Amino acid sequence: MISEWLVWSVFLLPVAAFIVISLVVRPLFNRYAVVSGLILIVCLTISFLISVYVLAIVASGVNLVFEAHDWLILGSAKISIGLLVDSVTAIMLVVVTGVSLLVQIYSLGYMKGDPSFCRYYAYMALFTASMIGVVIAVNIVQLYAFWELVGVSSYLLIGFWHERSSAAAAAKKAFIITRIGDVGFLLAIVYLFVQSDSFGAIGLNSLHIPDIWIAAQPLAAGGAALLGGTGLLFLTLGIFAGAAGKSGQFPLHTWLPDAMEGPTPVSALIHAATMVAAGVFLVARLYPVFEQSSDTMLIIAIIGAVTAFVAAALGLVMNDIKRVMAYSTVSQLGYMMAALGLGAFGPAMFHLFTHAFFKALLFLCAGSVNHAAGTFNMQYMGGLRKSMPITYVATIIGALSLVGIIPFAGFWSKDEILMSANVASNLTVISVGTIVFILLLAGVFLTALYSARMIHLTFHGQFRGGGTREISDAESRGVDLGPNVSSHVHLAESPILMVVPLLILSFLTVTVGYISNPQWVKSVFGIPKHWITEFLIESLPAYLNMHSLEFDPLVAVISTVIVLIGLSIGSWVYLGSRYASPNPSEDPISRLGPLYVILSNKYYIDYLYENIIVRKLFYTAIVGISDAFDKYIVDGVFNGLGIASKKLGRALTMLQTGQVQLYTIVAVAGTIILLAIYLASGSWN
């Protein structure tokens, strides 16, 4: 057994770091800003070690149950704070603290010399702490509080360079769009709150997550079957709306690519471990509830698959290397959501786990490339392979893992998702499962394609000038690029502090897949077959009867073939002589014609949101209505009140004759009335 405070300290250490950095280091020792980074790294190291210890304990089969502490009691609804430590939590803790730790080490090099170094680490500490808070929360209100804190800290970090208007706008966009989804989540919580009486009648707390699981279970499985029908549908859809907003599911994905305005390590953290994982985690956390609503599950599966495909297509046309990766993240999150929707709980969480590592790796590589080339625009890179061999190899490893080539982590997790989709699609001829399976396979092809394009544009061919050239090009077109691009180009490997995390993450990306596999062998290195998925399924109630799928060579072969085709096409297009010179002609992707136009405009979704919905609909219609309401009803009421009281006042001034004696008479008359009442009440003796 493990003491509750040890688990709490995983969360409290980053909180302490946040407090110390923001209240002590920043105001008093800003000259020694590097201290703040070291404080956070030390705290996170301890957190990480405790997390590993917790994982080891949970993995050894111990069921950690901690009593929740009362916080607020509102009628029959009880808001408690406590720990919910199951296998999902344990894995997430390790991922969050581990990836965050590596990102913090990397940031020491990447953010070196930034004037707001302390602020950066304070935000990072808050961000990590909030995400840990989400992971360990036992009460849904507690979870929601940290959920919103994740939103706030991501807002702060995306807008970290707030003096840049694009960063401020991106931060606002991220905040508002995730908030749209959060409204759904909040409504779901309100629904649960309203249900507190019926929950309380059988001794359950409607806000306590394990109690919600029980409430959703059918009676046959020993549950309470309190949630069902339309209520359950809207409850789950509301929660999913929150999850979709945070996890950037179509059509709420538009904030994620813009979030690239933040510092690159922030993007790595957002995309790998903290923010976007929160959405998938939320669905996983309430999976027993979702499982009871087949309609919601279908919607999740379809939205996930559509996101996987649509975002991968967008990744093809982006020139900014971070945006490519951002759409790649959206796409991979789509895979996870689709898997959850298809009931493949284990594979989804496993993919979240592996994705955390290889996506963090890819983002840190992007940062490393930027450090050398001074820009994120891949059209001005090229040939970096020679000057940055470690980054090159790390990127290759990350990309191969992303597309799912066999020895790397991504293969194993994505393969499990595809197998689940395959199983689902076999049920009937044309079903949701079939559509999802096809979309996911298409997504795999597109992933391979954009990965190849990204690697070739960045590392192969001739170097095309980097930031210096981009700035001069922009000047000749009269465009100001802002501080996003620096003319400081020095083609060399990044400093050691940035390389070490790359190496660690590369190593993990290669090896971490084996905690599930080999799927066709009983046991390797003491890890049993399907260990991770079986372990994750342990957190679910037994009646769901979940089990891992057996390895299916057919699916593996199909996906590998698709990946290889995608990579070959990509290489054929981008490795040609076109990019051999420092002055290439147009990007061949633009030859797709109208499709390219649609893609490079991101399906016009931003246009739809900003110009149609916000400008036209909101500004003219809604604002017009509320303006009229304000003008005629609100103002009318208040003006009416004003006029009425003016009239009344005028009437009342008639009483003010200035005759002091009249006033006195009135006062005495009042006294007499009081006296009469007193005497009539008979209470004086």
Added chain:
Amino acid sequence: MSLESLLAIAAILFCIGLYGALSRSNVIAVFMSIEIMFNAVNLTFVAFGRYITPLAFDVNLGSLLTGQVFVIFVITVAAAEIALGLGIVLALYRSTNSIDLSQIVRLKH
């Protein structure tokens, strides 16, 4: 002579004073009426002080005199009031050449 008769006399005097204060239009007459009311109240203080047992017998005989102390305060305040009030009357008279209350309606809206 009993408490009731004293209180009744005081009430009659008070109401006479009140009538005067309400019905006279000369400010000085109003002041005089107010003095009558003051004295009526003083009379009740002293009467209560003499006839009604305060807890004084258990605590301190000195507090039997509380009623008288109140009267002293009332007299003092009344003196101050009269001094100021008559000062105001004189100032008023100087500026408006009238001390008719029904003419002095500056408080009117």
Added chain:
Amino acid sequence: MIHDIAFWSLSVITIVSAIGVVVTKDLFRSALLLAVFFVGIAGFFFLLSAEFLAVVQVLIYVGAISILFIFAVMLTSDIQRGNPANRMQVVAMVVPALLLVAVLLGVFTSQWVELDAEVQDTVDLVHTRAVGGISESEFAAAVIDDEFSQKAIQEADIADLLVGEYVLAFEGVSVLLLGALIGSLALARGKGSR
């Protein structure tokens, strides 16, 4: 007996003089009747064995305030207009009458808890000698030979209350008097005499 005669005659004097103050047309006569009224009240105080207050009443009201009123009457030449009634006679009559009825109702229906007859002497003694000491003969007249209560009566003194329990009010009143002094000076000087 003699007390009752004194009481009723004082009652008649005060009420008649008060009515006189209120209804007399001549302000000067009003002021003189007011002095009579003050003296009557002083008589009541004396009758209620509040001898100190009776003296104070004569000194301040009869001696000072009445004179002030007479001065004010003489300084304002409105005298010839007399003391006219205003236009609210009926109301001004009805309201005090109602008040009187209400108060009298309260006075006569209440159950007053009066002092026991045997302690009345002690109370009277304390009231009479609110200032100054009490001689042996006075104690003898009041049949108080208990040394302990003699001492308590000796010590009961209005000054003790004024500068003891009510010292705050006492100081407040002194400030008020100072303020009134300065205020009436400022008012009386007026604008022109600066």
